[in-house]
Amino acid sequence: MLTVFRIHRNIRFLKRYRSILTVLIKYGFGHFVDQLNLTGYLELGRKIFSIGSPDKKVIFLTPAERLRLAMEELGTTFIKLGQLLSTRPDLIPQTFADEFRKLQDHVPAVPFDQIRKQLREEIGGEISEAFQEFDEYPIAAASIAQVYRGRLKTGEEVAVKVRRPNIQQTVETDVEILLGIAQLVRHHFPDWEIYDPIGIVKNFRRTIRREMDFTKEAFTIDRFAANFCEDETVYVPKIFWDLTGETVLTMEFIHGVKVSSLPELKARGYDLKVIAQNGANAILKQVLQHGFFHGDPHPGNVFVLEGNTICLLDYGMIGRIDENLKQHLADLLNAVMKRDVERLVAVLRDSGELQDETNLRELHKDLTEFVDDYYGLPLKELNTGKLLYDFAAILNRFRINFPSDLMLLAKALVTVEGIGRQLDPEFNMVEMLSPLITKLIRERMSPASLSKEFANLAQSYGGMIKRLPWDIKELINRLNQDKFRIDLRHQGFEKLIMDLDKASNRISFSLLTAALVIGSSLIMQTNKGPLLFGFPVLGIIGYSFAAFLGLWLAVAILRSGRL
Incomplete structure (x- = not known):
């Protein structure tokens, strides 16, 4: 049974692999497929039928x-x-980043018969047993889930999010293929290793698995509710745990106005300036106090309730900011405001992200220009999210890693600032952020914080000193037992070796073809043996075989795109 499962899994894997390669080639990325030798892993399939050509x-x-x-x-x-x-x-x-922001995952809805089966399995019974009313037409359909409107037996109106059937299997297959491609990228493009392609895919796998597990999203919503339980400016929907599981999320239905619907907000008498301030305060509290923030606060996920209260929806994408990241963020913004380039470089050095080959002089020059661009701007014109994006672009040029959660934060800040300025042209995120940054820096320099940091350092160094004798003893034992070894590995030669193999094979084919032509020509001169149309049959066969080999070689060279 296990063998049959593995065969089915491998067939599914190969089919999906082929469809991915076909689409890449269709959109003109055949050179990338060739550089990674991806078709080499499907050589048998390629001989059976072609995977296409660019559109x-x-x-x-x-x-x-x-x-x-x-x-x-x-x-x-x-x-x-x-x-x-x-x-x-x-x-x-x-x-590419700008273009990828246009990606939409709105897709046709799955028929309700398939959804009904999944819903039954998760809630452990018939829909009519759990719901007084349930609308079979989804109010939203995305690539991972569909959302329905219903009413519980207790009379509470709910939104029911149901995962699409079989989507997990498709995603897991795709991620496995992406991991394989990432490994090939690391082998064939060693210069890209600094970007950690395998780490990116693993991080993506963790993110999308979390997004597909609705129990995790429900726990996140409850955590947000606890964080804002004493804040009347933010409302978090209630989760109905008895009707929530890995594939179904049942939560309170929110009756509100989308934050982007300015005419309706004005018609209801809401204060747009207060809404902008409440929204900004909600994000800043999440980042600088809770260290746990909503990663996708776009206008469709932000609703306004009575009393100018903010309500966020869709908690599938979240970010985390630990104490170290908070301090780096505070130092970065503080250095820009004070035009302190040396402090910016020090932040990068302290974070351990500077590489040995980093050109510090050029980095210092680019950071100086970066600071100058923002230093003269009035605070109300300073866009915090764009500032982080521009800073990340400089790091990208010098191949310096930037924490993924800070980039997610930059995206969230850009979105929130955009919404804030639509609501209130005088909206100033930096003015709201400055006192919080100052407070963070003061807290770090407080006696309590310094003593805690000193205690942690003392504990770390104490542990290192305690282990030192054992580490030295282990090293000496390995040397005495001839178990000490140094592993060396080469990088970047795989493509060269593969190209040399191809070249040697083509040379061999060429020599064989030339030998057949010369041998057949000599046979033609003898006029001995069986004749066909007055020519020796052996010579004709030799010429035919040489023509076949020559044509095969020419086709292979043309298909590779390298004449």
């Missing part, structure tokens, strides 16, 4: 546009990956 319609599009279209065609996993990468301009060029 002529896309040749006039930019690489970023072509890759976005390819991701949209490949479906859920790749759309989600593109959306994640759109928040990482420190890893990809800005043009």
Whole structure:
């Protein structure tokens, strides 16, 4: 039974692998497929049928546009990956990040018969037993889940989020393939190792698995509710745990106005300036107090309730800011405000992200220009999210890693600042942020904080000193037992070796073809043996075989795109 499962899994894997390669080649990324030797892993399949050629319609599009279209065609996993990468301009060029922000995962709804089966399995009974009313037409349909409106037996109106059937299997297959491609990228492009392609895919796997497990989202919502339980300006929906599980999330239905619906907000008499302040305060509290923030506060996820209260929806994407990241963020913003480039470099050095080969002189020059660009701006014109993006772009040029949660925060801040300025043209995020940053820096320099940091350092160094004799003893024992070894590995030679193999094979074919032509020509001169049309049959066979080998070699060279 296990063997049959593995065979089925491998067949599914190969089919999906082929469809991914076909789409990449269709959108003009055949050179990338060739550089990674991806088709080499499907050699048998390639001999059976071709995986296609580039679509002529896309040749006039930019690489970023072509890759976005390819991701949209490949479906859920790749759309989600593109959306994640759109928040990482420190890893990809800005043009690609901008293009990936256009990715949408709105798809046709799954028929309710399939949803009904999944809903029954999760709630452990018939829908009519748990709900007084249940609308079979979804109010929203995305690539991972669909949302329905219902009413409980107790009369409470709820929103029911149901995961699409079989979506987990598709995503897991895609992620496994992406991990394989990431490993090939690391082997064939050693210069890209600083961007940690395998780490990016693993982080993406963790993110999308979390997004598909609705119990985790429910726990997140409850945590937000606890964090804001004493804040009347923020409302968090209630979770109905008896009707919530891994594939179904049942929560309070929110009757409110989308924050982007300005005419309706005005018609209801809401104070737009207060709404902007409440929204900004909610995000800043999440980041600088709770260290746990909503990663996707776009206008569709932000509702306004009575009393100018903010209500956030869709908690599938969240970010975390620990104490170290908080301090780095505070130091970064403080250094920009004070025009302190040396402090910026010190922040990077303290974070351990500077590489040995980093050109500090050029980095200092770029950071000076960066600070100058922002130093003269009035506070109300300073966009905190864009500032973080621009800073990340500099780090990208010098191949310096930037924490992924800070990039997610940058995206959230850009969104919130955009919403705030739509609501109130005089909205000033920096003015609200400055006292919180000052408070963070003061807390770090307080006697209590310094003594705690000193105690942690003393404990760390004490542990290191305590282990030192044992480490020395272990080293000496290994030396005495000839178990001490140094592992060396080469990087970047795989492609060279593969190209040399191809070249030697082609030379061998060429020599064989030339030998057949020469041998057949000599046989033709003898006029001995069986004749066909007056020519020796052996010579004709030799010429035919040589023509076949020569044609095969020419086709192989043309298909590789390298004449």
